[in-house]
Amino acid sequence: MLEFDTSVDELAVIKVIGVGGGGNNAVNRMIEHGVQGVDFIAVNTDAQALNLSKAEVRLQIGAKLTRGLGAGANPEVGKKAAEESREQLEEVLRGADMVFVTAGMGGGTGTGAAPVIAQIARELGALTVGVVTRPFTFEGRKRQTQAIGGIGSMKESVDTLIVIPNDKLLQIVDKSTPMLEAFREADNVLRQGVQGISDLIATPGLINLDFADVKTIMSNKGSALMGIGIATGENRASEAAKKAISSPLLESSIDGAKGVLMNITGGSNLSLFEVQEAADIVASASDEEVNMIFGSVINENLKDEIIVTVIATGFSEEALQQQRSTPKPSLNINRQSAPQQQAPIREQRQEMPMQQEQPRQNQQNYAQDDMLEVPAFLRNRKNRG
Template sequence: MAAPQNYLAVIKVIGVGGGGVNAINRMIEVGLKGVEFIAINTDAQALLMSDADVKLDVGRELTRGLGAGANPAVGRKAAEDHREEIEEVLKGADMVFVTAGEGGGTGTGGAPVVANIARSLGALTIGVVTRPFTFEGRRRANQAEDGIAELREEVDTLIVIPNDRLLSISDRQVSVLDAFKSADQVLLSGVQGITDLITTPGLINLDFADVKSVMSEAGSALMGIGSARGDDRAVAAAEMAISSPLLEASIDGARGVLLSISGGSDLGLFEINEAAQLVSEAAHPEANIIFGAVIDDALGDEVRVTVIAAGFDGGQPPTRRETVLGVGAGKREEPAPSARNAEPVRQTSTLGSVPPREETQAPAEPVPSANESSLPPVSPPHVPTARPYQDSQAEELDVPDFLK
């Protein structure tokens, strides 16, 4: 008699580098179910601290287990040297999440290699990474941008979470430790928002093929999370999710949307419908919206909404309305007067949520005339006159009389 076959989707979450391993440790801690965890690092000591099912020390020869020293080239080489081992642990996966903290060595350099292997094995490959805090320095930020660009080429869908935006939803007294913990929590939300749709039986059930239809070769994606209690909680949570500070851009134009709503057993049909309608109106009119509702009694009277938007034309989400979503509806009216006074093109584009025509009309007459008159006279006198007077020693004699 044939052995019983496993018909469940095999989901593997790979943490690459220090940030990635910390993130999967957090996922293990909160009990993310239905997935296998794999930790990959060049730092042997950090690996020892992980509770992952599988641990791969890819730095034992190249770095003697001492880490990549924030050098992505070392991280890339370490992953390439252990390509066969990585391939072995990824075999059989239907979906692979590659999570990392961009900007360092192992995560930045190794994540694209891991993603490349996963995709070559036929797995739906999703990158969920963080962009570093500003206080981590310019070099780390530049390395992160390069790493994100490389990873985008190797995954089906890439979700980038900007750590700086966590500050806007954190208390001013937050410690550095808690700031990084909250970054791990958001990485967890990104992975859990997708895996729960597949692994947790829900009111409105989804399967792996549903998720794949949205996320396969979708390019850049945006993730927003929201939670609320009380009256209109589902709509409030959905509004929070699509105007989340974590969103770097608007979900306008998204052709694929994953919507996950979780709540207690009292979660109502009408509130689910209203929340779903709100999200569908924000996306592309012909968007493929994959929707799941999960009952979790641990939430009590709280409703949580996770929105993942992908499939933008051109592969990238529209960034012009970035501030509209990030700031929220209350502040949309404030920039209007300042935009008229200063007359910059950028501000009119962020305000252009009502009619797009205003963007072209405003700069057409006043902006060119103001700029043409102000720019030529101002720039020539300032630049040439300022430099010679500063360099010469004649300032003592002539500056008070002639410059005035």
């Protein structure tokens, strides 16, 4: 007999802190998607952008340093801003069992402040997971270089760091996709990375995980990768699982991972057979010695869709670098169906006011309102906090 014991889950305090433009935008996405059981915090150096955030807790950092005008795409300013506001950051993070720090790497506030914030969360005893994006190549060498430094600092500050390579998104969207939609895609994947984990603890489902399960997979595990698969129809469970483990976002094969966390989300018609089918496919692609846990979440809004999210942890840096330079073997799935992964995302895009997209068109004006720090937020939302 199956027993659904969520007593442990109810005790786990999960906080999601979005830092800078990309992070704030990811928080807004989660709020709009009705993510449950987590506390949202928006942090920014830009006071005007922060006022537009939908998070219940909004914290302006570095007010003395930046006077509320942003970090000017300078990570050092972002870092000093977080250090200036350390006491306030400690206050909003205190009491959390798990903290997600999400940001876009390459600009000023997210790149500089996120590692400081992650370190504070970890010092307070929280399981700390970073979910960040690596910028598109077309965003320029300066932003790429700054992102490398920020990612390196994040690795030293978190238990597990999930890095989402924006360039890989170009492989799963249509070639005619406008640039602004490509940025929206990156922001949405940040949301999916956090929600794929937090839902397993905080949202009732067929198979729930407690906080200890997640901590086992993600504590002190270093680099991690994420794959997402979405499918409908008769074989939706197996197709979604295959897409997840062959996702371009997953830069290397999951058989090099020491731990795998899997989320299978579906509507009210999701069956235990489908959950088992998807889990078997992911398990068969993993190393025999891998520590794999999975859970299943019910989302009434999905109807016929199944979403499989795979978080693979514990990669060695050597293995990641080697596999990134080696093409991944493709699974026997229909690649033409990949664009359907974006269906729920495209529905959200229609809601975006285009006037908020204009600042991205002047990417060379780095200093104005920290445009490179908040590319996602200005592009995607009325909030750019």
